[in-house]
Amino acid sequence: MEQRDFLRKKLMKKTREQINEKFAGKEIHIIKAVNLLTDLDSINNLMRENLNEWQVRAPSGEALDAFGELETNTLGIETEKAKLNEFIQKEMRTEFPNFSEVATPIIGAKLLSEAGSKKRLCFMPASTIQVLGAEKALFAHLRKNAKSPKHGHLFNHPLLQNLPRFKRGKAARMIAGKLAIALKQDYFGGENTSAETKKLLEEKITLLLQEPATEEQKQKEMEYEQINADRRRETFTKENKKKEFAAEHRTFTPEERKAFFEKNNTGKPWTKVSGNYAPTEGSLSQKRKFNAMMGGEITSSYDNQARGAFESQPSFDAPQERSYSDRPRRFDGPRRFGSGDRPSYPRRDSFGPRPSFNRDRPSYGGGNDRPRSFGSRPQFGSRPAYGSRPYSPRPAYGATEEKSAYNSEKPFQRREEGQFHSDFKPRPSYRSDEGRHARPSGHSSFGSNKFGNKSKPSFTKRTPRTAKRY
Amino acid sequence: MKEIFDGIYSDGKNIYTKNLTLGKKVYGERLIREGNEEYREWDAYRSKYGAGIKNGLSESIFSSGCTAIYLGSAEGTTVSHVSDIVGEKGAIFCVDVSEIAMNKLTKLAETRENLYPILSDAQLTDNYKEYFETKADAMFQDISQRNQADIFIRNAQFLKKGGLGLLALKTKCISQSEAKEDILVSEKKILEKEFDIIQTIRLEPYEKHHYLILMKKK
Numbered sequence: 077m078e079q080r081d082f083l084r085k086k087l088m089k090k091t092r093e094q095i096n097e098k099f100a101g102k103e104i105h106i107i108k109a110v111n112l113l114t115d116l117d118s119i120n121n122l123m124r125e126n127l128n129e130w131q132v133r134a135p136s137g138e139a140l141d142a143f144g145e146l147e148t149n150t151l152g153i154e155t156e157k158a159k160l161n162e163f164i165q166k167e168m169r170t171e172f173p174n175f176s177e178v179a180t181p182i183i184g185a186k187l188l189s190e191a192g193s194k195k196r197l198c199f200m201p202a203s204t205i206q207v208l209g210a211e212k213a214l215f216a217h218l219r220k221n222a223k224s225p226k227h228g229h230l231f232n233h234p235l236l237q238n239l240p241r242f243k244r245g246k247a248a249r250m251i252a253g254k255l256a257i258a259l260k261q262d263y264f265g266g267e268n269t270s271a272e273t274k275k276l277l278e279e280k281i282t283l284l285l286q287e288p289a290t291e292e293q294k295q296k297e298m299e300y301e302q303i304n305a306d307r308r309r310e311t312f313t314k315e316n317k318k319k320e321f322a323a324e325h326r327t328f329t330p331e332e333r334k335a336f337f338e339k340n341n342t343g344k345p346w347t348k349v350s351g352n353y354a355p356t357e358g359s360l361s362q363k364r365k366f367n368a369m370m371g372g373e374i375t376s377s378y379d380n381q382a383r384g385a386f387e388s389q390p391s392f393d394a395p396q397e398r399s400y401s402d403r404p405r406r407f408d409g410p411r412r413f414g415s416g417d418r419p420s421y422p423r424r425d426s427f428g429p430r431p432s433f434n435r436d437r438p439s440y441g442g443g444n445d446r447p448r449s450f451g452s453r454p455q456f457g458s459r460p461a462y463g464s465r466p467y468s469p470r471p472a473y474g475a476t477e478e479k480s481a482y483n484s485e486k487p488f489q490r491r492e493e494g495q496f497h498s499d500f501k502p503r504p505s506y507r508s509d510e511g512r513h514a515r516p517s518g519h520s521s522f523g524s525n526k527f528g529n530k531s532k533p534s535f536t537k538r539t540p541r542t543a544k545r546y
Numbered sequence: 547m548k549e550i551f552d553g554i555y556s557d558g559k560n561i562y563t564k565n566l567t568l569g570k571k572v573y574g575e576r577l578i579r580e581g582n583e584e585y586r587e588w589d590a591y592r593s594k595y596g597a598g599i600k601n602g603l604s605e606s607i608f609s610s611g612c613t614a615i616y617l618g619s620a621e622g623t624t625v626s627h628v629s630d631i632v633g634e635k636g637a638i639f640c641v642d643v644s645e646i647a648m649n650k651l652t653k654l655a656e657t658r659e660n661l662y663p664i665l666s667d668a669q670l671t672d673n674y675k676e677y678f679e680t681k682a683d684a685m686f687q688d689i690s691q692r693n694q695a696d697i698f699i700r701n702a703q704f705l706k707k708g709g710l711g712l713l714a715l716k717t718k719c720i721s722q723s724e725a726k727e728d729i730l731v732s733e734k735k736i737l738e739k740e741f742d743i744i745q746t747i748r749l750e751p752y753e754k755h756h757y758l759i760l761m762k763k764k
Contacts, residue, residue, distance in 0.1 A: 080637060083677060084662050091652055091665045098645040 103194045106167050110185035113160045120153045132322040174258035177270030178251070178277070179233065186229045187255075198263035205259075206230060206252035235281050241300055242293045247281050547580055551606035553631035554588075554599060561588045561599055563630035567657050572626040586630065590752045593624040594688055594714040597752035604745050605760060607684040607710035611635040615682045615704055617668045617697065618689035620647045622654040622661075628686070629658045636660050639677065643667045668697050671704075681706035688714040695736040702740045705763050711741060714749075715757040730757055740764060 098104070127146050135143075164185045168176035171194070176184045190208045191197035200208075207214050209228025216222040226245035230236065233251055236244050254273050261267065289297070328336075547555045547562065555562040562578065562585035569584070571577060576587040590596040599606070608614055610633040619625045619640035628638055639662045640655075642648050648665045655661035666673040668689055685705045687698050698713050705711060715733055717726035734743060741761035749756040 084659070087662050087664060087677070088652060088655060091648055091663045094665045095645050095649050095652070099649075 098193070101194055102167055102171050103188055106164060106171070106185050107189040107192075109160050109164050109167075110182070110189050113157060113164070113182075114186075116153055116157050116160070120150060120157070123150045123153070133325065134327055172259070172262045173268045174261045174266070174270045174273070175255060177268075178258045178273055179230075179255055183229055183232055190229065194263070198259045200256065200259075202249075202252040202256035205255050206248050235277060239281070239285065240289070240297055242289065242296060243284055243287070247284055250280055250284075251277060547583075547585065551599070552609040553633070554606060555585060561590070561596060562586060563588060563627045566630050566633070566660075570657065572654065573621075573623050586627070588627050589623075593627065594749060594753060594756060594758065595624050595686065595712070596627065597749045598712070598714075598747060598758040600752070601747050601749060601758075603747060603758065603760065605710065606631075607686065607712050607760070608632055608636075609683075612683040613637045613680070614639070615678075615685040615701065616640045617685070617687040617701060618642060619651055619663075620644070620688075621650040624688070625651070625661065626654060626658065629660050632660055634660060637662055639664060639674075639682070641666055641668050641674065668701060669693070671700050678704040681709070683709050685709065685711045686714075687712070690716045690719045692719055694719065695733045699736065699740050702763060707763055709763050711761040711763060713737070713759045713761070715759055716755060717757065718755045726755055726757070734759070737761060 123146060127143070127150065130139075130143060161182070165176075165181040168181035168184050172184060172188075179187065187205065187208050188194070188197050191200060197205075207225050207228045209230075210225035211228075213222065213225035217224045227233075227236065227248040230248050230251060231244075233248075235251060236247055239247055254277055258270065258273065261269070547557055550556045550561070553563060555564070565577065565584040565586045569577070571586070573589075573592065575589055578585045578587065588596040588599075590600045608628050608631045610631065612632055613636065614628065614632060616625055616628065616638050619642045622640070625638060625640055629636075632638060637660050640651055641664045642651065643666065645665065648663060651661070652663050655663050662677070664674045664677070668687075669691075682704050683706060685698075685701060687694070687701070689697060691697060694713065694715060698711065702711065715730065717724075717729045720729050720733070730746065734746075737743065737759065741763055743759060743761050745760040747758050747760075749758060
């Protein structure tokens with residue numbers, strides 16, 4: 077027993093020391109700060125995006141109040157980011173005098189957070205530091221035959237910025253090598269030689285920049301630039317389309333509406349507008365018409381098409397777009413598991429056999445990918461095998477007739493679109509196979525219950541009244 | 547209150563353990579007093595061992611006074627109940643890598659004197675080899691790593707012959723795409739080198755994609 081106590085004390089002391097060692101290091105705060113910084117970046121972007129999209133639509137009154145705080149909040153995030161930046165720079169310079177100078181503090185902090193701790197980062201080889209932050213690409217390279225990554229977080233290093241693509245790998249290797257040395261200097265308390273290493277690196281990289289490119293490299297660069305140009309063109313057109321859309325869908329000021337009304341009130345039936353103002357939320361064609369009258373230019377090809385439609389058919393009824401629920405559907409019949417192009421039900425791997433709620437429904441559709449056709453309904457008196465061809469022969473003489481939807485007393489009624497089959501059976505509650513797996517009673521059912529079979533809370537015996545609960 | 551296993555009680559609905567530290571809660575669970583005894587409710591949704599008992603585990607690996615290894619102790623939710631079961635004479639060696647989780651566990655170990663915290667990777671058995679001169683009676687593992695079975699085998703050297711082992715197998719850690727039944731078969735093959743498998747149970751609805759495998763060392 078004494079031995080045990082001794083061991084326990086020893087272990088408690090040791091773990092406490094280990095924990096303190098972990099929490100004492102300043103690097104934990106740097107790591108937290110840099111992680112927060114990247115998170116704030118993405119949050120800021122998201123908020124800005126939403127803000128801009130709203131502002132484009134010229135909100136007023138209550139709408140403006142609803143997101144009035146958002147703008148000040150985004151500004152708050154930016155000040156917070158600046159503070160974090162300052163903190164990281166300061167801490168990195170004291171903790172890693174060499175490393176933070178060569179890598180720049182923020183990139184250094186990112187590498188640190190990727191490594192997890194100062195010790196781990198300092199004991200890393202240069203090749204690991206080079207690809208730190210490009211784990212996905214690295215493991216893709218190791219597993220499949222993808223290309224190896226040239227740089228991870230180092231991609232943002234100022235010395236790499238102006239290099240052509242094919243020279244960046246070499247430069248990243250150089251920088252990573254120097255970083256590994258700088259880290260070891262910092263860990264073991266070496267001198268601060270960061271100015272010299274920085275100078276050396278700059279010289280080396282200018283030399284590298286001057287190196288003439290080989291034919292192969294030139295060709296690759298050309299291809300790459302071609303791809304880049306295509307991408308740029310694409311984004312440019314996308315943004316233009318966005319702008320057009322925004323200009324088209326803006327809400328108009330009261331003066332503009334009034335002007336429109338006065339200009340338009342010519343007595344023609346299709347220009348008459350009820351009320352005193354032009355429609356604010358009218359049909360698309362109406363808006364286009366209004367835009368054209370207000371002197372707005374219509375440029376995109378979409379608009380030209382729309383305009384053509386408008387001129388041939390002057391009416392308030394805009395060419396209506398189909399709603400999503402109205403879309404043409406490939407298949408409307410009972411669904412089966414495992415067919416390729418139709419959505420199959422999600423795997424129910426948790427509780428017992430699948431429910432057979434579809435099995436009793438007759439199939440009047442075709443086979444696997446044939447659409448349901450009303451023309452060739454199965455013959456009276458026989459139910460086709462599930463998923464079989466629409467035609468099936470009459471039963472043999474003397475055979476008992478099977479009860480089905482087709483020979484029941486109720487006449488078969490053609491189903492309206494969107495209406496459920498009258499024989500539709502809801503999915504059985506999986507409580508029916510209770511006892512298979514123990515489940516606590518009173519807890520809501522596992523997963524969503526589509527057909528509203530909400531499990532009722534069962535009031536089982538609780539602890540006796542004498543029990544004191546607190 | 548009925549005793550279903552050594553140190554584990556049930557009132558027909560929930561499971562409980564006798565509280566070792568009277569009046570103290572560990573993770574916000576319910577305390578129930580019956581006569582002179584105080585019981586702590588065992589939340590099966592937060593403990594895989596508790597879920598296993600609810601789903602029909604045939605044998606409880608821990609008993610009062612036994613020495614146990616608990617790999618992947620985390621913040622001590624399940625460990626606190628195991629500590630109730632083994633009692634003051636027993637010992638639980640809790641292994642975990644995370645400093646943050648271990649920080650909470652050491653605080654728990656201050657009040658419960660049968661906990662022996664070890665901050666180490668469970669794969670690196672050499673780190674804590676020295677503490678197991680006498681071999682343990684039972685071993686439990688709840689580590690979500692790809693080589694869960696391998697870790698279990700590696701730590702089996704600290705388990706005595708005929709000692710019970712329980713592995714909480716998280717299949718999603720091993721493969722995202724393969725069916726969990728297939729994974730179970732392949733993992734069982736690894737475990738059968740050192741163990742005789744007694745029982746495997748699923749942990750639904752308490753945990754998804756988990757199995758609990760009860761074993762006896764050869």
